[in-house]
Amino acid sequence: MKTAARKIPDWAAGGVVALLVMLALAFDWSSFMKLEYLTYDLRSTLRQKKVSTPVVIVGVDEVTIEKLGPLPLPRTYMAEMVRKLREYEAKTIGVGFIYSKSESENDRGLSALREIMGKIDKDPTTPRVAGIQKALVEAEHSLNTDPVFAGAIENSKNVVLPLSFYLTDNVAAEEDAKPPTADYVMKNSVKTDGKGTFLTARGIVLPIREFADKAHALGHLNIVPDSDGIVRSEPPLILYKDRLFPSFAFQLALAYKGLGISEITIIGGIKAAKALTIPLDKSGRMLISYTGKASSSPYYSFLDVMNGKIPAAMFKDKIVLVGLTADGGGAVNKTPLRSNYNNIEIVAQAVENILNSNHITRPWWLTYVELPVMLLFWGIIAFLIPRVKTVAGAVIAGVVLIAWGIICIYLFYSQGLWVKMSYPALVLFFGYIAVVSRQLLLGEDKTTSADTSETNKMLGLSLQGQGQLDAAFEKFRKCRLEDATTxxxxxxxxxxxxQKGMQSKAQAVYEHIISAGDYKGLSDKLKKLKTTGEKAAPAVQPQESEATIMMMEGTGTKSTLGRYEVLRELGRGAMGVVFLGKDPKINRDVAIKTLSYDEIDSEQIVEIKTRFFREAEAAGKLSHPNIVRVYDVGEDKNVAYMAMELLEGTDLARYCAKDSRLPFGEVLRVVTRVGEALDYAHQNGVVHRDIKPANIMLLNNKELRVTDFGIARVMESSKTQTGMVLGTPSYMSPEQIAGRKVDGRSDLFSLGVVFFELLLGERPFKGDSIATLMYNITSTPPTPIKKIEPRIPNCVVEIIDKLLQKNAEDRYSRGKDLLDAINKCKKTLVKRPAPPAQ
Structure with missing residues (x-):
């Protein structure tokens, strides 16, 4: 390995990294772009500023829906709003609802009325029938509200309506059959000259013709997020059937300036008269400059405006956007500043950007600036870093990285220039890693970082706790001996x-310690060890009693443990062998768990037996429908055993994969039952310590049992421990990993991990090694649930987040509190559909 590393020069080690990053920049590799998007969003938060905007939002909020009825609001209300805004001298009115032909307000009552009128028309024989016919005609006019709204649009002469496009191939045939040729469509689009790159649509959803004919302009209302689901841009033009259609925001800005779509030119961007310019990126989009977490536009409730509570001066000479703002009432969008921007707020932000020329731009020539910077950074890591000491090299790389970040942030903040900051930074970072790694392989740097030392300590403790002493020694050898803790x-x-009689290995450990100086009189102790010599380590064999039981099974002779007949072996667990047995007194099948003494020092056997019976007795006193029942404990043939309820079913481990998850409602039921069992056990002074899917059984009759109560505590003391508690690493609480005293809240943390895994098919904490996993459990937040499955209700997310708090004080204080939270969550879910079955 060292010879191969020596053949690789520093310039090549860094050059390979630089080449790969340059290729990623050239081809917009998605993984690198996600990182760049993170830096973009950070810079966006720093760019927030107050602006003056002519846009006002009239929102259909929760109060409006409660008072005026559910969506869609009747056309009469919308017509009244348009008339009122015209009276208030609004310069441009944007109605942010797409009234397509499928949404006509001709309801069943109007259809039935027209059917009756048709029958009367065939036989108008009496004056009385003629009177009825007249009344029906009047009723028809009152029910048919579309003409009312169309009339308000026509009289206002300044209403802009939205349309929508299908941007995928999943389009109905009738929508995609031929280009739209209606006059109102043609006048709101321009024929493309084939220059430029724009989003291409596959189908179109047009407003009702009666509305569209009367509207001042039409614009598309397509919100298009980036690959990571965050909206950072607006497509001012979309290409459909050789014609370019402007966006809703673009049409509003044009109408406000008194311009038409026919007056624009497209040369590296969009230009129109009266100093209206829109810079476009290479995909034909306009980057949105968000001015703050809250909308930059004044906001008023639809109901308040209808009731005349808002002064007319608030709307005079303004662009007024009427749209949906109620929470949960429509689509919400993630933006760099906030995760719940509604469509109308994004439109308002885009209009402000266009009118104020408040743009974030990425000119084509910026790539030719970033490439030389990458080459410069490659030169630093290839020719400067190898010639200085490790610490000095790290300082140089850090200073250059910080300087580059400051430059990029300044250009973004002050000039609105989006320089791709992460690409040159990656060249510097990974190039530095490559060069330093080469030095380490050649033995040019013997420094072991403090972080690496701590990781090896944790891993060594874990291995030592599992009895793997040799492997633990290998990890501890990698830690710095100058550290007293090491x-x-x-x-x-x-x-x-x-203690295990391995004197020569103990001697090797002590010699390693005193290589950094004497410690606790080890020099004298080593002399005694050398004269004594190493004792032979006994081979690990099955206990005599276990061997006897297996031999009797082979001969066909019935074997017993206490009064129980041993029928066959079911498996081997942490304690020892698990047998299928039968209680001959009542002819009941039982599961018999035995305690193995294989890895227990002879001096500890009496203590462990005492603890086994004490813990088994405590578990046996737990009488709860969701806790496995313990029938009996005893000792026979020098084996301690526990007779337990025999369960027919499967543990939850099989339901933790993405393709075999339980339905959402069943997961809530399972967690509730386990929570009830844990609350009962904790109130009786018993902590499980090893809650995991394998210890939760779902029986064939759908009942639930939590198994192995008290076992973890017995096993904890049956093996040598040094600041470590036995448990399954993926489900351990931070306090278990740290070796601190645990209580019932530790079980609730483990239940939170199980809850997460049952819902999503993956665990909240991951790691390529035990050390990384343990570090992530104690120090990093869990994977965000909404990132994996956005449909999970917020109340469920809040429950899991509280269960997975690092500090036990921040979790639920007991299981009952968890159950109360779940029940409260269920009540809220009754009001809206739960996520579909997985």
Whole structure:
């Protein structure tokens, strides 16, 4: 390995990295773009500023829907709003609802009325029938509200309506059959000259013709997020059937300036008279400059405007956008500043950008600036970093990286220039790693970082806790001996080797410790060890009692443990062998768990037996429908055993994969039952310590059982521990990993991990190694649930987040609090559909 590393020069090590990043920049590789988007969003938060905008939002909010009825609001209300805004001298009115032909307000009552009128027309024989016919005609006019709204649009002469496009191939044939040729469509689009790149549509959804004919202008209302789901741009033009259609925001800006779509030119961007210019990126989009987390436009409730509570001066000479703002009433969008921007707010922001020339731009020539910067950074890592000490090299790389970041942030903030900051930074970062790694392989740098040392300590403790002492020694050897904690850990490890009769291995540990100086009189102790010699380590064999049981099974002779007949072996667990047994007194099948003494020091056997019976007795006193029942404990043939309820079903581990998850409602039921069991056990002074899917059984009759209560505590004391508690790493709480005292809140953390995994088919904390996993559990937040499955209700997300808090004080204080939260959540879910079955 060292020879191969020596053949690779520093310039090549950094050059490969630089070449790969340049290719990623040239081809917009998605993984690199996601990182760049993160830096873009950070810069967007810094660019927030107050602006003056002529846009006003009239929002159909929750109060409006409550008072005026559900969506869509009747056309009469919309017509009244348009008339009122015209009286208030609004310069341009944008109605942010798409009234397509499928949304005509001709309801069943109007259809039935017209059917009756048709029958009367065939036989108008009496004056009385003629009177009825007249009344029906009047009723028809009152029910048919489309002409009312169309008349308001026509009289106002300044209403802009939206249309929509299908941007995928999943389009109905009738929508895609031929180009739209209606006059109102043609006058709101321009024929393309084939220059430029724009989003291409596959189908179009047009407003009702009666409305569209009367509207001042039409514009598309397509909100198009980036690949990571965040809206950073607006497509001012969309190409459909050789014609370019302007956006809703673009048409509003044109109408406000007294311009038409026919007056624009497209040369590297969009230009129109009266100083209206829109810069476009290479995909034909306009980057949106969000001015703040709150909308930059004044906002008024639709109901308040209708009731005349808002002064007319608020709307005079303004662009007034009427749209949906109620929470949960329509689509919401993630933006760099906020995750719940509604469509009308994004339109308002885009209109402000166009009218104020408040733009974020990425000119084509910026790529030719970023490439030389990458080459410069490659030169630094290839020719400067290798010639200085490691610490000095890290300082140089850090200073250059910070300087580059400041430049990019300044240009973005002050000039609105989007320089792709992450690409040159990646060349510097990964190039530095490549060069330093080469030095480490050649032995040019012996420094072990503090972070690496701490990781090896944690991993060593984990291995030591599992009895893998040799592997633990290998991890501890990688830690810095100057650290007093490292010497203490090694000292404890040496004592563990001594207790197991492995004097030569203990001697190797002690020699390693004193290579950094004497510690706790180890020099004298080493002399004694060398004269004594290593004792032979006994081979691990099955206990005599276990061997006897297996031999009797082979001969056909019935074997017993206490009064129970041993029928066959079911498996082997952490404690020992698990047998299928039968209680001959009542002819009941039982599961018999035995305690193995294989890895227990002879001096500890009495203590462990005592603890086993004490914990088994505590578990046996737990009488709860969701806790496995313990029938009996005893000792026979020098084996401690526990007779338990025999369960027919499967554990939850099989339901933790994405393709085999339980339905949403069943997951809530399972977590509720486990929560009830844990609350009962905790109130009776019993902490499980090893809650995981494998210890939760879903029986064939749909009942639930939590198994192995008290077992984890027995096993904790049956193996040598040094600041470590036995458990399944993926489900351990931070306090378990740290070796601190645990209580019921530790079980609730583990239940939170199980809850997460059952819902999403993956665990909240991951790691390529045990050390990384343990670090992530104690130090990093869990994977955001909404990022994996946005449909999970917010109340469920809040429950899991509280269960997975690092600090036990921040979790639910007991299981009952968790159950109360779940029940409250269920009540809110009754009001709206739960996520579909997985």
């Amino acid at each position: 010497r203490e850990l090694l000292y404890n490890l040496g004592q563990d080797f001594e």
